[in-house]
Amino acid sequence: MTPTSPSPLRTVQVLGGGNAGSSAHVRSLAAGLVARGVRVTVCAPIEADHAYDFTGTGAGHIHVPRRSDPASVAALRAACTGADLVHAHGLHASFRAVLALSGRTTPLVVTWHNHAHAEGARAQFLRLLERRVARTATVVLGTSSDLVDRARRIGAKDARLAAVSLPGRGTAERLDRAKLRAELGAVGRPLLLAVGSLDRIRGYDVLLDAARAWRSLDPPPLVVIAGEGPQRAALQARIEDEELPVQLLGHRDDLAELLAAADLALVPGSREARSVLAQEALHARVPLVAADADGIRDLVGDAAELVPRRDPDALAEAVVRLLHDPERREELRDRGTRQAATWPTEDETVAQVLSVYDELTQPQPLL
Template identity: 75%
Template structure:
């Protein structure tokens, strides 16, 4: 990344931007950190509005951005804090539905209209009355946004159907590790991880993500019943935390399933590198971090044919219908018994990963949108 002393579409002072993050998920938080670092390196002044815990986890201040604490709430105090932080901004960029809604409230009623860019990283998941409320928030957000960036074509289409004036496909990179890893021999590290997880002499199947309904872990447990008849029995490890932990753990114990819940982990790269297969049984995903990391790591992936997954992985994964436990189980059994197919998917995964945007390309695209929205328009 080549630093630039000052990026100024106005030819006067550096562009002043505010990035608004609602505390959000790991993918959007890592994206904001990567984006902020790239913008700062190009001479853009960046303020990140996010809860204290987000700054502690992602150290926005450490890459040269200013951090302003804004709680994950739409109460008047939070909106007022956000309004004050955006007072002198040339452009505001909000990430995620709830952060975007708060930002729309904060920018409303201003005499001078500040361009608002909104990135939809994923779709909000809810049922019943809450789903209706989320649709109302979506309409309010797209009405206020100057440009909506969607991380998948499906999200771009959804924004347009909801009423967005300008919706575009966003370039979003998988950010690299924030700290260099200690040098280690991967051939030595892999057996250590497998031993820790209890996967010595048996296949290791890895799933990662919050323990929530839309992740499809109930389907994964259904599929795990079929794997009990294999010899050796594969071990399914699920890394993540969430409200369904008790329900899932109860099923695992009651049915004697070969599944371990290991909670939230910060060594996902090592876990994936030790796995024989990665599993993604979700009802809907946008640019799944697990899918991206699996393909980067040359780990064969079995995923649902839903959301942005087909667009993301192309022919580099085995895709099965969502909710079809038999199809998931059968696909895993076939792959475990077909070394050539696993090697083919590993090769395809590496090629597919090479087509995804880099962090530099992501920053460049966003900056081109910023320039478009902040440069003085020529007189007719």
């Protein structure tokens, strides 16, 4: 008799819609795991599969709404039946996975990609979710050291720093930089770029406060913000009322081109522990000014100008200083290239995750 080969590892990746960084990470992870012979099913809203094409990696996809109602939890529980391991990404997806796996011994790995944020009564609710997830998960992976520290403080049995790459970076080959700058209205003036959903946590109110100081420069720099969100009307009203040199571009699919055209990249605030724009900026050798919050220092080291969060004067001063200091800008470009070289590759990210999976699913030898 020939020995039977072991069955391939069966994993379920749970995504709750997620932000661009976590969704792209799940796609990259799915592709890498499938290439290594792992069976992968991604449970996510159908819109996420349309946007990130999880099935194109060879993974299966099951539509599970972002809600935590009984029907959605039951759908996720059914999808996880027979899985060797479940890996949930983000707080809300992790909480749904905890509910779906109740009473089962299936190992649960959760990755926290960003800092949960809310105000008032909802903030207390999120703290309760965090504690429930941290104490139930087999392993918590945090994308920054402060996320790992938080998981440990609230009761995680095993919390580790995650290796997370920047998947699928675009390129700006054949870019007509001058043409794009002309289209944006940045001929003969500096172009500053911010990217992200238009919500309060992104710090765009601080950015607009800082932009008031730039109106007096000659020529005044133009700030362009790529993204959509609930704060668009309020931000646009301020821009018009205060005659600020800021444009809201709406949703854009040409981040690489926008970065290549920009003189500086700005991250005035973020929920992401590993800001996608910060990573793209360093890869593209674009000097970065960022609020010192949410793990950004872990990510960029000394390769960016970091300013106190919610301090428009410090943000304005850092930008003006950089615009007048070409040697410092070149120094940041070189530091950015060196810093980006220290970040994990997609292969290294998949290898780390797979080592965690093997640790949790392989039979332990008897002592």
